[in-house]
Amino acid sequence: MAEACSAEKDPSLMCSLKVFKMAEMDGLMDRLEKAVIRLECVLSSSYSSNSADKNVVNGINGGVAPFVEAFDALMAGTLEEYLKNSKVIGGEVEAHAGMVENAFKAERAFLVFASQHQQPPQVEESLILKPISERILEVQLFREKNRGSQMFNHLSAISESVPALGWIAMSPKPGPYVKEMTDAATFYTNRVLKDYKSTDQHHVDWVKSYLNIWSELQAYIKEYHTTGVSWGNAIYSIPPTANGGTLLQKSSEPSCPPPPPPPPPPPCPPPMADFEASKAKDDISQDRSALFAQLNQGETITKGLRHVSDEQKTHKNPKLRSESGPSRSPTKSHTPSPTTPPAHQSYPPLLELEGKKWRVEYQEGSQGLVISETELKQVVYIFKCKKTTVQVKGKINSIIIDNCAKLGLVFDDVVGIVEVINSKNIEIQVLGKVPTISINKTDGCHVYLSENSIDCEIVSAKSSEMNILVPHDGDYKEFPVPEQFKTSWDGSKLVTEPAEMMG
Incomplete structure (x- = not known):
């Protein structure tokens, strides 16, 4: 109280106190501003990392669906x-x-x-x-x-x-x-x-x-x-x-609302097809109404008919039969518009050894292609060849025929598998031995087995016109591979067997 009273009596002392309080307040404000800035930096970095890692939706942490x-x-x-x-x-x-x-x-x-x-x-x-x-x-x-x-x-x-x-x-x-x-x-x-x-x-x-x-x-x-x-x-x-x-x-970034879309264009006139369809529909309804109106006339409907003389009747006047031919309603000539077939993209024919794979590709009309320098670990891949004959000499790992048509294949020995996929009219002749021949999605495949390959397994799926020719008395005897199967339940499991040929 004494200090307050003395301050009131001394104006200079009052001014000094005010200056001291203002300085103290400014210091507090500076400290508060620095703390707020530091807090904002921390929150900003935290928000950025969460947004980058978790794709924060609309600024809300954990907003990912x-x-x-x-x-x-x-x-x-x-x-x-x-x-x-x-x-x-x-x-x-x-x-x-x-x-x-x-x-x-x-x-x-x-x-x-x-x-x-x-x-x-x-x-x-x-x-x-x-x-x-x-x-x-x-x-x-x-x-x-x-x-x-x-x-x-x-x-x-x-x-x-x-x-x-x-x-x-x-x-x-x-x-x-x-x-x-x-x-x-x-x-x-x-x-x-x-x-x-x-x-x-x-x-x-x-x-x-x-x-x-x-x-x-x-x-x-x-x-x-x-x-x-x-x-x-x-x-x-x-x-x-x-x-x-x-x-x-x-989509993962918050954005301002898009501007309003432009006004919609004026409605298009109805297409001619719709107009004709609606017109035809109206005609049908009018015809139907007229028909019902005539039916409702009852017996009076015959009053509108006129009398026809014998001269105007074709069954009583031979001249009318000879003069009048069958009337034909005019029909619109339908000339198909010329269509240009799509250009067939051609690739250069290929026959080369790439690593351990022989590539025979895009051959057409090539007869007598021979692959002679073979090794046990090599494979032959034949792709998109037409009207072509390929002979593979020696013993190799496997042969694959893919997307070919009218292809002939002759080979000595294969230790793995010969596979035919997505092809048509394929003929295969085995001179030596092969354990397995697989035929998938193929229409027409004839396989000529040798004496050493009689025990070969034929695996087929989604294929037709498959025939296996087995050597018999110096010639070949042909056996078709079943295409139809019959499945029945024996009480504990399904039993599938080839369906017998009818006729």
């Missing part, structure tokens, strides 16, 4: 295991796996977009799906460019099944579509297992990890997208110049 998180788990689990096994094998398999990873990343971007927006119109949705389709095409083209690779079965397994990523466009049953694509892959993965099961475990692990991806994806779809992709609630308008990649990239 559950089905996006589940897809992330799939990529971090089975997909990562497949990538690791592909890296162990290396070469084309590793490069192919990188393309598959890019396809999955594109699909994840689509799922993020779907979680944040309503389903767009079909035209816009196809634009959004474009990045995924481009990645799938890249994977498939890689297989086509490396047909001579020793890892061709690996590449084919991927190429045949990667379209399963298109399940996002399948409704209402995306799950079965993935299974269908997976079944296409097993045809080639079984080959990989057969070639490496007893020699290299890495390839076996690779097959298991790859097939696990699609099994996990089917389970994922069943849980989150049973009847189709689960879309969000926000409406998204696609700019006319935007592309799918840009749209998916923007």
Whole structure:
């Protein structure tokens, strides 16, 4: 109290106290501002890291949709295991796996977009799906460019099944579509297992990890997208110049609301087809009304008929029969528009040894092709050859005939398998020995066995007109391979046997 009273009596002391308090307040403000700045920096860095790692939606931490998180788990689990096994094998398999990873990343971007927006119109949705389709095409083209690779079965397994990523466009049953694509892959993965099961475990692990991806994806779809992709609630308008990649990239970024769309154009006039259809419909209704009106006349309907004399009746006047021919209603001449057939893309014929694979490709009308310098570990791959004859001398590992027509094959000895796929009118003659001949999706295949190859196994699927010719008394005796089968239940299991030929 004494100090306060003295301060009131002394104006200079009062001024000093005010200056001291102002200085103290300024210091507190500076300290507070520095603390706020530090706090903002910490929050900003935390927000940036969370947004980058978790794709924060609308600035809310943990805003990623559950089905996006589940897809992330799939990529971090089975997909990562497949990538690791592909890296162990290396070469084309590793490069192919990188393309598959890019396809999955594109699909994840689509799922993020779907979680944040309503389903767009079909035209816009196809634009959004474009990045995924481009990645799938890249994977498939890689297989086509490396047909001579020793890892061709690996590449084919991927190429045949990667379209399963298109399940996002399948409704209402995306799950079965993935299974269908997976079944296409097993045809080639079984080959990989057969070639490496007893020699290299890495390839076996690779097959298991790859097939696990699609099994996990089917389970994922069943849980989150049973009847189709689960879309969000926000409406998204696609700019006319935007592309799918840009749209998916923007989907995880908060953006300002788009400008209002331009006013709709005036309605187009109805198409001529609709106009004619409506006119025809009106004519039919008018004719029907007239018919009912005549029927309602009852007996008076005959009053409108006029009398016809005998001279005007054709059955009583022969002249009328000779003069009048059958009347024909005029019909419009329908001249088909000339259509230009698509140009047939031709490739240069190929016959070369690439590594341990003999490549015989795009040969047409070539007779007497001979492969003589062979080794036990070599394989022969014959692709898209027509009206061609190929002879393989010596003992080799295997022979594959793919997409050929009117092809003749003569070979000495094969220690593995001779396989015919997607072909027509194939003739095969065995001079030595072969343990197995496989015929798949082929129409017309004649196999001439030698005395040493009588015990050869013939495995066929989805094929027709198959005949096996066995040596008999200096000639050949022909036996058709059954195409029809009869299956019955014996009380405990299904029993399948060839159906007897009728007639």
